Amino acid sequence: MEWFGAADYEFARQVLQRGVAACYLIAFISAVNQFPVLLGDHGLLPVSRFTAHVRFRQSPSVFHWYYSDRVLRILAWTGATLAAALVAGLPQQGPPWLPMLAFLLLFAGYLSIVNVGQTFYSFGWESLLLEAGFVVAFLGSEQVAPPLFVILFCRWLLFRLEFGAGLIKIRGGREWRDLTALYYHHETQPMPNPLSWFAHHLPRWFHRSEVVGNHFAQLVVPFFLFAPQPIASVAALIVILSQFWLVLTGNFAWLNAVTIVLAFSAVDDGTLRALLTWLPAGQAAPDAPLWFVLVVSLATGLLVVLSYWPLRNLFARRQLMNASFNRYHLVNAYGAFGTVTRQRHEVVVEGSDAADPADETGWRAYEFRGKPGDPVRRPRQFAPYHLRLDWLMWFLALGARDTRWFEMLLVRLLEGDRPTLRMLRANPFPQAPPRYVRARLYRYRFSTPAERRETGEWWVRTDVGLLVAPITLSWRSRA
Known part of the structure; x- marks a missing residue:
């Protein structure tokens, strides 16, 4: 044949x-x-x-x-x-x-x-x-x-x-x-x-x-x-x-x-x-x-x-991007980055073990494996491995509607849940979980060559404000 x-x-x-x-x-x-x-x-x-x-x-x-x-x-x-x-x-x-x-x-x-x-x-x-x-x-x-x-x-x-x-x-x-x-x-x-x-x-x-x-x-x-x-x-x-x-x-x-x-x-x-x-x-x-x-x-x-x-x-006017037309994901529609954002925002999750959440000296940031965090940390190579949590953090900064997973992430950090903490690059509270967690929104941009020579930073970030105000486990029980 x-x-x-x-x-x-x-x-x-x-x-x-x-x-x-x-x-x-x-x-x-x-x-x-x-x-x-x-x-x-x-x-x-x-x-x-x-x-x-x-x-x-x-x-x-x-x-x-x-x-x-x-x-x-x-x-x-x-x-x-x-x-x-x-x-x-x-x-x-x-x-x-x-x-x-x-x-x-x-x-x-x-x-x-x-x-x-x-x-x-x-x-x-x-x-x-x-x-x-x-x-x-x-x-x-x-x-x-x-x-x-x-x-x-x-x-x-x-x-x-x-x-x-x-x-x-x-x-x-x-x-x-x-x-x-x-x-x-x-x-x-x-x-x-x-x-x-x-x-x-x-x-x-x-x-x-x-x-x-x-x-x-x-x-x-x-x-x-x-x-x-x-x-x-x-x-x-x-x-x-x-x-x-x-x-x-x-x-x-x-x-x-x-x-x-x-x-x-x-x-x-x-x-x-x-x-x-x-x-x-x-x-x-x-x-x-x-x-x-x-x-x-x-x-x-x-x-x-x-x-x-x-x-x-x-050939449709409203072309679907990354769409499946059947439950078996066979013969799909693909495409990505129909628009490119001009500014980068990042959600930084922080914890504090201070008695008063207003004490800014007590707040320490959780570092993720792949997404930008500490400005002096150079971006890493992970692909073709997929860091799913880090990717969703990017969508969260863009204003994702479904945030149930993020609410549960904050709860797990307050609990000091070890499997969840192993998903992160570093745990700033190795002895005991924090009393409070919060999420701040920052605008990130790449440093210029001159800025990097001077400070060693790959990123320059500007504080935009609180995304999630300080919460405790008692907040979760009331919710």
Whole structure:
């Protein structure tokens, strides 16, 4: 069945399967480390309360039947182990149903986590990882040639990801149209990394060039992913290079990693061997069994049908960003940063063990792992790992409506809850929890080169005022 197989995309299959599996590995380890604290039995937004009000059919998850932190850890460690095996390429050496089953188990397990994850799992890259895992499940094993339908659907996924993001920007804030968006983005993005300060201080002509390059990479290049080779491979290379610049200058969990992996669906073995002459020639794979052809055809047919809604969304006046059109997060709409904020605000949580909360000398700040806090602390690199609490703190500073999780965070700090404190970088009250906690709002900006030479500070901050006045545990009991 020559029409079914894409024998010249074996390297692409290896990158797609192992790369997506690596992102699942990170996601499951993140769940082990963070889910029980954020959403567990004693979490900020317990799963049990969510499943009591949301039915299984609305948000499918095994945790509708039973949840405990122990069960969550078993599921997550099982998923991490399975993902590690796929990264090593072990299931891919068996029959084509083996990697298919492995990826579908990863998909089902992570879907169970995402669908009860509430605001902590509301990010677009959760849906992206789920969709990518489901699609690459049907790439088969080394015993069959990569199915052409699946390779093309990976490109369609990449097209929606990039072109959707480009349209969101053009339809969004004026700063993307007048080419000034990158004057602010490196400073105001959710979680700057060690190079963000340097990127922010590049010349303005460079920032304008960044915006032009972004528009080209997201609005023009995606169409060439479906062109004949080697044009498609060149288009993929442009996407990869643009994503590496985002990796160098920001922390966006596994969003950029998955995008880079998907771009390899447009790179054929022939182009790679022309560039890397030392690569061995591929071996012809036997014809795929009939059952595999039927399963892959049915799966891709389903995905094509589900593509109607995101395709319509691309051309809608009110384009949805990072939206799922079904409860299984298959064939979604993507996009980010339709507008870029020009000022950065940060919420700084403080505690005091003084008898009088009016005594300003008693207040000490809690430091988070990734989000800006102490001005002298240089931003860190965490991606592709995802610090969920830090990200929500960024949305909180923007005026997020749902603040239940933050109220519970303050309670846990007053209780001196050890699992919650381990989510933070430092606990300023190691001996006993504070009497009071409060939250202040600051405006942050990157220091200038002269300011950093003089003070050693990466950030300069200005006090805006109280966001939450001093509270105690007695406040919580009255509430």
